[in-house]
Amino acid sequence: GAVVSQHPSWVICKSGTSVKIECRSLDFQATTMFWYRQFPKQSLMLMATSNEGSKATYEQGVEKDKFLINHASLTLSTLTVTSAHPEDSSFYICSATLDSSNQPQHFGDGTRLSIL
Amino acid sequence: RKEVEQDPGPFNVPEGATVAFNCTYSNSASQSFFWYRQDCRKEPKLLMSVYSSGNEDGRFTAQLNRASQYISLLIRDSKLSDSATYLCVVNARYSSASKIIFGSGTRLSIRP
Numbered sequence: 001g002a003v004v005s006q007h008p009s010w011v012i013c014k015s016g017t018s019v020k021i022e023c024r025s026l027d028f029q030a031t032t033m034f035w036y037r038q039f040p041k042q043s044l045m046l047m048a049t050s051n052e053g054s055k056a057t058y059e060q061g062v063e064k065d066k067f068l069i070n071h072a073s074l075t076l077s078t079l080t081v082t083s084a085h086p087e088d089s090s091f092y093i094c095s096a097t098l099d100s101s102n103q104p105q106h107f108g109d110g111t112r113l114s115i116l
Numbered sequence: 117r118k119e120v121e122q123d124p125g126p127f128n129v130p131e132g133a134t135v136a137f138n139c140t141y142s143n144s145a146s147q148s149f150f151w152y153r154q155d156c157r158k159e160p161k162l163l164m165s166v167y168s169s170g171n172e173d174g175r176f177t178a179q180l181n182r183a184s185q186y187i188s189l190l191i192r193d194s195k196l197s198d199s200a201t202y203l204c205v206v207n208a209r210y211s212s213a214s215k216i217i218f219g220s221g222t223r224l225s226i227r228p
Contacts, residue, residue, distance in 0.1 A: 006159075034216070043220035044160070044203070093159050102148040102207065105216065107159040 003027050004096045006108025013084065014116055020080045021111045023094030029074035030096035034105065035067070038091045050077045084115045117142055120206050122219035129194060130227055136190040137222045139204030147214065149187045150205040151178055154221065160203055163189075191224075199226045 003026040011019055023033055032051055036044045048069050050056040056069035068080040077096075081088055091112050095105035122139045129135050141149075149166035164171065166178040166187050177190040187206075191198055204219035 044218050046216075046218070091157070095160075104150050104162045104165060105205075106162065110159045112157075 004030075004094065004106045004108040006094055006111055008111060009109055010112045010114075012114045012116065015085050016083055017115075018080055018082045019084055019113060020078055021092055021094070021113075023077045023079070023096065023108050025075045025096040025106075028096075028098055030077075030098065031074065032097050033071060033077040034095045034097075035069060035077075035079050036093045036095070038093060038110075044093065047079075081113065084113070086115045089113055089115045118220075119143060119208060120204055120217045120219040122202075122204050122222045124220060124222060126223040126225050128225045128227060131194060131196055133194050133226075134190065134192045135194055135224065136188055137202065137224075138186050138188045139206075139219050139222075140184075140186045141204075141206045141208070141217075142185070143206070143208035143210070144182075144185060145209040146185075146206045147209050148207040149178075149180055151176075151187075151189050152203040152205060153200040154203055155200050163202070194226050196226050196228065199224060 005024045007022045035047045038044050046059050047062045048056045048058045050069050050071040052071045052074050058064045071077040093110040095107045097103045097105045119142050151163040152160040153163045154160040164173050166180050170179040175192045179188045201221040201223050203221045206217050208215050
């Protein structure tokens, strides 16, 4: 089945640090990748939709200058949390799909981000 | 009204029981439907797609009712390992694009 790899799986860093998270589709070309955030005991919240070669589409309330997304190839999208603060601590999950219409999404393992 | 709604539960049932939950969606032009399961502190994993004619995968049966705009998931002979949060996912079609929408999940706990 489709495999999506996310790295790193766990990050602990000081406030003010920028953190980059990578999402790779290992055995298929993902035209669309999604970035989610999930706080404890809450549902997934879509942050942005990333299409290869174009600018990401951010959901309302998500700061594009804070959460930089780059989808440079059909197998790699990155999310950079710039100048992270404790309130950015969360579980960040990416997913990828062959196309955005009828195919299911395949999720990476997630990145647990803790900002001290 | 939320675009995709699920009963948050928790559903607490004994091992071996049959349990079912529904998910309603508001966009009648929705195209595709999925059930995912998410274990605590893990990423969601695709459980099954939901087809118009209904489909079965082992102990799991998914059904779609377009007229009433809901999908359902039935789990027979439940196992302890079925304890998880079940997420309903709908691909909703709007005038210019489609949008994938997650329900907030239904928590299921199977007790020995």
